[in-house]
Amino acid sequence: MTAELSRIIRPAAVVPAAAAAKIVAELTSRDVSNGGVWNATATLWQRYSEAWDGPGTTRGSAVLVGTIAVAYETPVRHHITIYRVNVSEAGSELGWTVDQLCDEALSYGGLTLAACPRAELTQPPAPDPFHLKP
Numbered sequence: 001m002t003a004e005l006s007r008i009i010r011p012a013a014v015v016p017a018a019a020a021a022k023i024v025a026e027l028t029s030r031d032v033s034n035g036g037v038w039n040a041t042a043t044l045w046q047r048y049s050e051a052w053d054g055p056g057t058t059r060g061s062a063v064l065v066g067t068i069a070v071a072y073e074t075p076v077r078h079h080i081t082i083y084r085v086n087v088s089e090a091g092s093e094l095g096w097t098v099d100q101l102c103d104e105a106l107s108y109g110g111l112t113l114a115a116c117p118r119a120e121l122t123q124p125p126a127p128d129p130f131h132l133k134p
Contacts, residue, residue, distance in 0.1 A: 004087075004097065004098050005086060005087045005088075005089070005092055005098075006084070006085070006086045006087070006098070007084070007085050007098045008083065008084050009082055009083050009084060009085060009113075011118040011119045011120075012081045012082060012083040012118065012119040013081070013082040013083075013102075013106075013113060013116040013117070013118060013119075014075060014079055014080075014081050014082075014116070014117045014118060014119050015079060015080040015081070015082065015106070015109060015111065015116060015117075016079060016117060017077075017078035017079055018109070019106075019109030019110060019111055020072075020078060020079060020080040020109065021078070021109075022108055022109040022110070023080070023105060023106065023108045023109040024040065024080075025108075026108035026109075027040040027045060027105065027108065028040060032048050032051050032052040032057075032059075032062065033051075033052055033057040034051075035051045036051055037049070037050060037051060037062075037065075038105075042070075042072055043069065043070060043071070044067050044068065044069060044070065045067070045068040045070060045105055046064060046066070046067050046068075047064075047065040047066050047067075047068075047091075047096075047101055047104065047105070048062040048063065048064055048065060049062050049063045049064075049065055049090070049091075049094060050062045063088070063090040063091075064088045064090065064091065065087065065088060065090070065091035065094060065096050065101065066085065066086055066087040066088055066091045066096055066098075066101040067085070067086045067088075068082055068084075068085050068101065068102060068105060069082070069083055069084035069085070069086075070082055070083075071083065075119060075120075081119065082102065082113075082116070085098045085101060085102055086098075087101055098113075099112075099113055099114070102116075
């Protein structure tokens with residue numbers, strides 16, 4: 001059986017404001033350029049095997065373990081939505097899974113992927129305006 005390397009999170013995981021602030025602070029303090037293993041931007045959280053040790057704080061021998069796609073301020077202000085997660089082949093070879101990758105990041109806010117609140121799904125309007133018959 002092969003490990004799942006990619007998952008669309010449906011319904012999307014929604015990190016509440018208090019947990020989101022803690023997670024972002026921890027990911028920032030654990031930045032790859034400062035001896036940590038995370039490279040966090042406004043749209044992606046990337047987990048590396050080790051801190052970047054190349055010349056001029058470049059990747060060097062660190063390999064990408066996986067990526068968590070996020071949207072800040074969604075669905076409401078100060079919340080973060082996790083909607084897609086990818087584990088690289090190198091990450092899989094190191095034993096990482098989608099759940100483990102998410103759980104490490106979410107643990108900084110006291111959450112796991114399984115326990116994270118989910119986005120409310122609403123039914124599309126009826127009838128579908130794109131399929132109306134004359």
